[in-house]
Structures are given as structure tokens and as C-alpha cells.
Amino acid sequence: MNRKIAARCLAELGNLTRLDIYRLLVRAGPPGLNITDIQTRLDVPASTLAFHLRGLVGAGLVTQEKKGRTVICRAQYERMDGVVTFLREHCCEGFDSDLVAPLARRAS
Amino acid sequence: MNRKIAARCLAELGNLTRLDIYRLLVRAGPPGLNITDIQTRLDVPASTLAFHLRGLVGAGLVTQEKKGRTVICRAQYERMDGVVTFLREHCCEGFDSDLVAPLARRAS
DNA sequence: ACGGTATTTCTAGAATATTCGAAATAGTAT
DNA sequence: ATACTATTTCGAATATTCTAGAAATACCGT
DSSP states (O other): OOHHHHHHHHHHHTSHHHHHHHHHHHHHOTTOEEHHHHHHHHTOOHHHHHHHHHHHHHTTSEEEEEETTEEEEEEOHHHHHHHHHHHHTTTTTTOOGGGSOHHHHHHO | OOHHHHHHHHHHHTSHHHHHHHHHHHHHOTTOEEHHHHHHHHTOOHHHHHHHHHHHHHTTSEEEEEETTEEEEEEOHHHHHHHHHHHHTTTTTTOOGGGSOHHHHHHO
């Protein structure tokens, strides 16, 4: 994980339509959902849906598997976990809580 | 937490400059950083920085406290936690893993 | 009051993202 | 081959976001 990939993933999920798609896939779990199912549930034009799916796949948040003429989409949980870990990395580094406001702490 | 707030937070962090600002504040921890410090470390023009900070504060990811003529900025961890929880909500709902690929599981 | 430092607002150009109809492609079934 | 279904690409209009200089505001020290 790096800054650019993390930003890309976050930006993809930062759009309401794509967030809805992603959450739908998170709910669906391992079996995933095909594109027509997503379309039916979210009521988005096919070309718009294709545009957003391309983004999610490009960011590595969703994977696709061709099954005949349908495409099964699945949320890629590890990718999101990587982003979250990255966001929390080095949290409070250089901040020693023992040195902060000792009086205030003693008072509580 | 709801779809719109989550999308807003994710979109804010989906920009490289804002992601850098946010991570800087996550590292800084509870003491936070004032705006000039952020500016010095990230080398961003003041007006650009103000623009991005407004976004992060608006999304609730960062809080600001005026201290004399400086403004101390702090990452709001709870907000991000809320977004992450929202993203994982209802994961694999309606998917019963006991019913899936029993042969494959027996084989491993 | 004045000078200096910190930060924000204004502005407008440039860049990027979003939408979706129509046309194209791919795969299945008859 | 033809018809049908699933999905993608193209293209162009529209909308949103980003950037940063210049001007404005706010607050402190003298």
C-alpha cells in the first residue's frame, strides 16, 4: 500500500454511486453479484454502471470474473483493509502521552 | 453514519494533498499541528491548504481550535472509525458459508 | 495606532469527473 | 446465420474540483 493507491481507493469510494455498488458487493459476500443484478438493485443506466465498475476494479476494490456472458463482481476485502491500515499507520507517533497534561490526568 | 457522510469523508481522503494532511495529523496525535507547521511540512500554498482543510473539517475528519492567531488541527479518529464500520456493515449478509463449496472445504 | 505574522476569502482559469444515449462487441441459444 | 442478452466503448454535454495569486481579515506585540 502507498499514498497513491490509498488515495485512489478512497476517491473511488468517495462517490455515492460507487459506494452503493461497493457496499452491495460487501453484503453479497463471496458469491458476488453479476452486473445485471447490480443494475436492477441500484437502478443505474448500464453505461454509467460500467463507468463506475471500471473505477472500482481499477483501484483493486472489486474483482470481476467472466462466466459465460455475465460478469460476476466481488468486493476485495483485503484491499480496503490495506487502506485502513495505511490510514492508521504511525498513529500518534512522536506523541508521548505520559508527557502530556500530567496535572489534568492526575485530577481525573 | 450514513451513505452521504461516509462518501463525503472518503472523497475528502481521496485527494493526495488532503490524504497527506490527514496522515500528518494522525501521526501528530492529540497535540495536533498548527496550519503553518502543516504548510512547512507539505509545501503547499496557504490558500490551497486552506481550501483542503476546509474540506476535511467539513467532513468531520479534522477539528480546529483557535489558539491566539494560530489554528491547531487534529485528526478526528472516531469519524474515520465510523466510516470503516459503515463500510464493513452487513458484510456477507445473506451468504451462508456452510452452504458453499462443501466438497472444496472437505478437500482442504 | 502600527507592523508583522497567521489564516481565510475571493476569483478565475485549468483540470478532472460524471452522466447516459447510441453504437459496438461478445457470448448463447435456436 | 440469426436473434437475443449481457456488457463495454464512444462521444459529447454538464458539473465539480483543484490551484494559487491577490486581497482581506484577525490577532498579537510594541
